[in-house]
Amino acid sequence: MTSTRRAGTVDDGVDGGWVALVGGGPGEAGLITARGAELLARADVVVVDRLAPRDLLRGLTPGTEVVDASKRPGDHLVPQDGIDALLVARALAGHRVVRLKGGDPYVLGRGGEEVLACRAAGVRVEVVPGVTSAVAVPAAAGIPVTHRGLARGFSVVSAHEDLISTVPVRRDHTLVLLMGVRHLRRSVAILTDRGADPRTPAATVERGYRPDQRVTTTILHRLPDVAEAIGVSAPAVIVIGDVVTVSPAWKKRAAPRGRPAPRP
Ligand code: SAH
Secondary structure: OOOOOOOOOOOOOOOOOEEEEEEOEOOOHHHOOHHHHHHHHHOOEEEEOOOOOOHHHHOOOOOOEEEEOOEEOOEEOOOHHHHHHHHHHHHHOOOEEEEEEOEOOOOOOOHHHHHHHHHHOOOOEEEEOOOOHHHHHHHHOOOOOOEOOOEOEEEEEEOOOOOOOOOOOOOOEEEEEEOOOOOHHHHHHHHHHOOOOOOOEEEEEEOOOOOOOEEEEEEHHHHHHHHHHHOOOOOEEEEEOHHHHHOHHHHHHHOHHHOOOOOO
């Protein structure tokens, strides 16, 4: 079957409640889309994720209800089915509900599950894409995920559990690990076992777009020790690949006081 219709918007002409899954971007208020900001301004209720940009809440129409559905690793404040049920119940009660998420709703953010729950309940739902941290947080550190001559593609993978065995290990392919801090040592071991060059440049970018953003560059086999030594903590994006060398942070590391880069 083919279709030329775009997936639904909440402006389809009928009154009543709806749910919009809005990608809030990687942390800076200015990086939400215009459509996302518009729906946020029209919301009666905003259900926020832990990594959703909090600054956006300051601009809400007075009287907008804010529900904090933040989840922390290991201590889920509101379980996913509770969030799904909340979104559906509020929309069926006639409310305009914005589910504000960090980054893009469909990138490791369980947005798909929320959309399916709404559709199953007959609730109008719109998904507003967001700027994903997988691309934007490396960019905040000056790292392009692809770069002519260095990487022709990139993969975004969850490193919350063991890396999937199909993750591409190639010199011309960048790996972007999300949720990767806790199991970093294990992830690096999996990659090197699979033939990744231990000298591949690697970076951690913690708290992208926040005032205390920290960028650390090293090479793959040193990454776990370096991360441990400096106490890398979530949220962080981990980038593995030659594109890391484009970052000003890499240049500083590799050539202190203008000397040529030492061999790793
Ligand atoms: N849907 C989100 C990703 C959710 S998974 C998106 O598209 O961006 C959560 C992971 O995203 C975190 O563990 C971390 O790896 C990454 N992340 C999100 N925001 C971040 C930020 N501001 N700085 C660093 N990492 C971030």
